[in-house]
Amino acid sequence: QRQLVESGGGLVKPGGSLRLSCVASGFTISEGYMSWIRQAPGKGLEWLSYISSSSSDTNYADSVKGRFTISRDNTKNSLYLQMNSLRAEDTAVYYCVRGTRDGGSVWGQGTTVTVSS
Amino acid sequence: DGVITQSPLSLPVTLGQPASISCRSSQGLVYSDGNTYLNWFQQRPGQSPRRLIYKVSNRDSGVPDRFSGSGSGTDFTLKISRVEAEDVGIYYCMQGTHWPWTFGQGTRVEIK
Numbered sequence: 001q002r003q004l005v006e007s008g009g010g011l012v013k014p015g016g017s018l019r020l021s022c023v024a025s026g027f028t029i030s031e032g033y034m035s036w037i038r039q040a041p042g043k044g045l046e047w048l049s050y051i052s053s054s055s056s057d058t059n060y061a062d063s064v065k066g067r068f069t070i071s072r073d074n075t076k077n078s079l080y081l082q083m084n085s086l087r088a089e090d091t092a093v094y095y096c097v098r099g100t101r102d103g104g105s106v107w108g109q110g111t112t113v114t115v116s117s
Numbered sequence: 118d119g120v121i122t123q124s125p126l127s128l129p130v131t132l133g134q135p136a137s138i139s140c141r142s143s144q145g146l147v148y149s150d151g152n153t154y155l156n157w158f159q160q161r162p163g164q165s166p167r168r169l170i171y172k173v174s175n176r177d178s179g180v181p182d183r184f185s186g187s188g189s190g191t192d193f194t195l196k197i198s199r200v201e202a203e204d205v206g207i208y209y210c211m212q213g214t215h216w217p218w219t220f221g222q223g224t225r226v227e228i229k
Contacts, residue, residue: 044209044220044222044223045158045166045209045211045220046220047211047217047218047219047220059216061217095165095166100213100218101154101213101214102154102156102171102172102213103154103156103157103158103168103171103211103213104168105168105171105177107165107166107167107168108165109165110165
C-alpha cells in the first residue's frame with residue numbers, strides 16, 4: 001500500500017524555523033515529482049512547492065518563496081521542507097504529496113505547524 | 118494567479134439523489150502538452166484530501182463510478198449520480214495548468 005507519512009510539525013515562535021519530513025512506503029519517490037501543500041485552519045488548500053525526481057526543477061508559491069526550501073533524498077525515500085522566518089500565517093496542516101499538476105495520487109495524513117508566541 | 122471559483126459553496130442533498138458541483142477558471146486550462154489539468158478532490162471530516170478525478174474526467178482507482186467529471190476550457194463539473202452517506206465532506210477542484218496551481222474554495226456536501 002502506497003503511503004506518505006509526514007513529521008516535524010510543532011509549535012514555533014514567529015521568526016523561527018522548522019524542518020518537515022515525509023517518508024514514503026509502498027513506492028519509490030525517485031520515480032517522479034513530489035510536492036508540499038498546506039491547509040490553514042478552517043481554510044482551503046494552497047500548493048506550496050514541487051520538486052523533480054533529480055531535484056533539478058523546483059518551484060515555490062510567492063507566499064513562501066525565499067523562506068521555504070524543498071528537498072529530497074531518494075536514497076532515504078524522503079521529502080523535506082525547510083521552513084525559515086515563520087509567520088503566524090504559516091500556521092497550517094502541511095501535506096506531502098506524490099505528484100504535481102495532476103493533483104497527486106498519494107497524500108500524507110499531514111503534520112500540523114503552529115506559529116505563535 | 119489562476120482564480121478558480123466553485124459553486125455552490127454549500128450543497129444539501131437527499132440520499133440517493135444526484136448532486137452537481139461547478140468549477141470555473143479565470144483562464145483556459147489547456148496546458149502546452151494538450152492536457153487539461155483540472156482535478157477534483159474529496160476531503161471527508163478529519164481526513165486528508167483524496168483525489169477523485171484527474172485531468173477532467175479520469176476517475177482514480179477505487180473511486181465509485183457514481184462520481185464523474187466533465188467540462189472543457191474554463192467550465193467544469195463534478196457529478197455524483199446518487200449521493201450516499203459516505204459522500205459527506207468538502208469537495209475541491211484544482212487547476213494544475215498555470216503556476217501557482219490553485220484550488221477552488223471548496224463545496225460542502227451534506228445530507229438533508
